[in-house]
Amino acid sequence: MKILIIGAAGMIGRKLVRALLTQGEISGKAINRLVLADITMPEKPEFAGEIETVVADLSLPETGAALIQSRPDLIFHLAAIVSGEAEVDFDKGYAVNLDGTRSLFEAIRQAGLKEPYTPKVVFTSSIAVFGEPLPEVISDTQCLTPLTSYGTQKAICELLLADYSRKGFFDGIGIRLPTISIRPGKPNKAASGFFSSILREPLIGQEAVLPVSETVRHWFASPRAAVKFLLHAAELDTAPLGHQRSITMPGLCATVGEEIEALRRVAGEDAVKLIRREPNAAIADIVAGWPQGFDARRAEALGFKSENSFDDIIRVHIEDELQNNIAERA
C-alpha cells in the first residue's frame, strides 16, 4: 500500500502521518511506502518502509503529475490556502485551492489513460461551502452557497471530485471538516482562529482575544476526530455514496458561550478571565455568514464519529498537546 499525503506538514497532516505509522495498515494492507508533500518540507519520521518527503507547490501545473509518479494507491489531499488568505489573495487562493487540486485530479486521469490507475482520493473540504441564507440545521441536500472564495474553491473541487469519480478516473471521497478546535500551536490566518485561541491560550495561562459575541453558534470537531475521519474515509467502501461523494462530517454544535462554560469547568474561573473581549466587525461579519449546525446523519450512518461536548474537546487537547498538564490555577 503506497500512500501520498499532500499537506503533510500541516497540523492535521502531521497528526495523520503519526496515526498512519502507528496503525501500519489501511484496510488490512500494510503501508510500505509513504510520500509526504507540502509547500514547506515535511518532517521525515522514523519508518521501516520507504518514505519520501518533498516540497510541492500545487500552484505549478506540473506538480500534480510529479506527485503521483509512483502511482500511490491512496492519496490524502489536505493542502489549501486558508479562508482568510484566500479572501485577501484572490489569485493565490484560486491557483492553489482550485487549479492545484484540479491538476492533481487531471494528472491521475492522464496516468490512468496510459495504464489502468484508479487510486482512492480523500479530499478535505470544509463547511465553508455553506453560507447564509441557511436553515438552523443544515441537511445533506442543502445547496452549496459559499460566501468566501475559499468556500467557493472547496465547493468547486467537490463537484470535480464527484465528476472524476463518476467517470471512474479515481475513487474519490470529500469530507467536509467542521471547524477544528482546539487547533494546537500558533494561530494561522483563518478567520475562525478565535474559536481555538480562546481555549488554547487560557489553558497555558495566556490571554486570548474574543472578537465576536458569546451567542455565536458553530460546528466543531477536535484534531483527533479529524484524523479519525480521514482514516475512516480511506477505508470506507464508497459504493453507498452513489454520485454524492462529499459528506458533512459529524461535529459538535455549540456557542462561544458554551465553549467558555466548558473552559470554566475544566480549567476554572482564572482561565476564563484570560479571555479579553475585543469586538471585530470584520471577523463578526465573516462568521455571521457561517453555518451553525448540521444534520450529519449521512456521515454517522457511514460510521464517522465526533465529540459530544466541548469538555471532551478540551480534554483531547490537554491529552494530545499539553501532556495532560494545564496552567496552574489559583
Add this chain to the structure above:
Amino acid sequence: MKILIIGAAGMIGRKLVRALLTQGEISGKAINRLVLADITMPEKPEFAGEIETVVADLSLPETGAALIQSRPDLIFHLAAIVSGEAEVDFDKGYAVNLDGTRSLFEAIRQAGLKEPYTPKVVFTSSIAVFGEPLPEVISDTQCLTPLTSYGTQKAICELLLADYSRKGFFDGIGIRLPTISIRPGKPNKAASGFFSSILREPLIGQEAVLPVSETVRHWFASPRAAVKFLLHAAELDTAPLGHQRSITMPGLCATVGEEIEALRRVAGEDAVKLIRREPNAAIADIVAGWPQGFDARRAEALGFKSENSFDDIIRVHIEDELQNNIAERA
C-alpha cells in the same frame, strides 16, 4: 449601451439578437453597439448602430480578453458544448464550458483592475446541475448534484459567477434554463433532443423517434420564453438576489405522454402516428437521472414567466417557426 453576445450563432443566440434589435434598448438605454461572437461566424443583421461579428473559440485562453476589449456594458454568455458532446469529449467540455467561461470572467476582472469596469453578465446555466437522488419538486435550496460533466461545468460556473459577483468584479446573474422545447431546426447532440423532435418532426409530416417511455416527466420552456428570460435577467436589479446569483427559471412540468396529447389536440392523430417508439437504454439512463419539476417561486417573484401547457409551447413553435402552417392532416 454596448452589448456582447457570446453564442450569438446558436438557436437561442439568434433569437436573442432579433429580440434586442426589435426592442432597441435595455432598461431604457438605447443599444448603440453589438458584438456577436460564436465558434462559427454569426450572421450580421441590419442594425443602425455599430455591429461586429466575430469567430471566438472560448477554449483559447486569450479569447475572453479579446471579446471584452470594447468594454461592453452587458454580456450574454450563452456558448457551451452541449451535454452529450461534453460527456463524450471530457477535455473539450471542460476547456469550453469551464475554462472558457472562467477566462471570460477573469478577463473582466483584469480589465476592472486597470480601470473601473463592472458589466452586467447574464450567464445561461441549466437544470442539468441537478441529478438524482432528487425530490419530485426541487426547491431553490436543493444542492447541485450534476450527473454529467456538462452539468458539473455549469454548476462550477454558477459558483464562479457568484464569487466574482460577491467580490464586485461584475454584476452576474445565472439563469437555469429548462429543457428548451420545441427546438427548431435539426437535432443537436443533446441527449434531450427527442423532447423536441417528437413534436417538431410530426408537425411537418415527418417521422420522429421516441427513445424513452411516455411516463418520463421533465421541465420545459419554449425558445420564446428562454429569450424573454434572458432579456428580463439583463434588466433585473440583482440586489434582491443577494449572493445566490443563479435562479431556476419557471417552466412547464409535463410527461412525454402529455406532450403527445397536446400534439394530438393541435395537429391530430396522424401527427401522433409519426412518433416511432425505439427504446434506447443509454438515453433512458441519462434522462432517468434528470429533474422532473421545480418550485420556481423565486424566479416567479422576480418576474420571470413561462408557458402553462404544451399546447402553448406547440403554438409558439407554429407561430415562430412554421409561419402558422402545419402539415396537411388527413
